Amino acid sequence: MEGCWNCSATGTEDSQCTDGAPAQSPHFPHRAVWGSLTAVLLVVVIALSVTGQVGFRQPKPQVVRITVPDQTGVLVNQSALVDKHNDVVTYSVTSHNNHTSTVLFDIKHGLICYKPDNQQTCFLRKMERSDYENVNTLLDESKQVSQLWLKGNETQRQIEFLGVLGGQHVNASTLQEPLQTLCLHSSIYWTRRADGPGKQRLIYFCIDICFPSNICVSVCFYYLPE
Structure with missing residues (x-):
């Protein structure tokens, strides 16, 4: 690069020039910074929009009311809260x-929890094939209706006995949600299907559950011998 020199008459002052072009001072790259910030903000806005849409599309729990006459003809009302997103009824x-x-079907973990009113007790049972079939009918029906009327002359009624294993306590902290919240501060027992309590055992209590499949x-629960 070739420099030029402008000498004064006295020859005591020298100043460097740049081919007639004015000297430029360094500037901070404002355009690049603002462009980067705009791009980051655009990505954040898009991410928040997508997250909001996904959360909005998640189905909310739906209440389905089931009305069925009992064996004496008296109407019995039940309600089922269907949470399809978490596979819980x-x-x-x-x-x-x-x-x-309260009877909670935790389809994801394959468990049924029975919690009688006015008792700090929960009873657990593993779901069987028939349980999955009955609950799936409710999941399918809840897409279309919020009120179900079952006909008494078309409804199949059955009874099942569950023996309570009193010596096998369950710690609530070992359960997954929503069972953990339902059974918090409660005594939790496992149960198993049995033929019946027998003459020497008394029935503890019974809970009637009706499904949209007219079943x-x-x-009925009773405590097994320790």
Whole structure:
């Protein structure tokens, strides 16, 4: 690069020039910074929009009311909270003496939890094939209706006995949600299907559950010998 020199008359002052072009001072690259910030903000806005849309599209739990006459012709009302996103169906069963029990079907973990009203007790049972079939009918029906009326002359009724394994306590902290919240501060027991309590054992309590497939199951509990 070739420099030029401008000398004064006295020859005592020298100044460097740049081919007639004015000297430029360095500037901070504002355009590059603002462009980067704009791109980052655009990515954040898009991410928030996508997240909001995904959360908005998640189906909300739906309440399905089931009305069916009992064996004496009296109408029995039940309600089922269907949470398709978490694969959970929660029944609220009200008895004739206005006691409401909770029956929770945790499809994801394959468990059923029975929690009678006015008792700090939960009873667990593993889901079987028939349980999955009954709950799936409710999942399918809930897409179309929120009120189901079952005909008494077309409803199949059955009874099943569950023996309570009193010596096998379950710690609530070992359970997954929503069972952990439902059974918090409660005594938790495993149960197993049995033929019946026998003459020497008394039935503890019964819960009637009706499904949209015109099947009503009366689940009766009793304690097995220790």
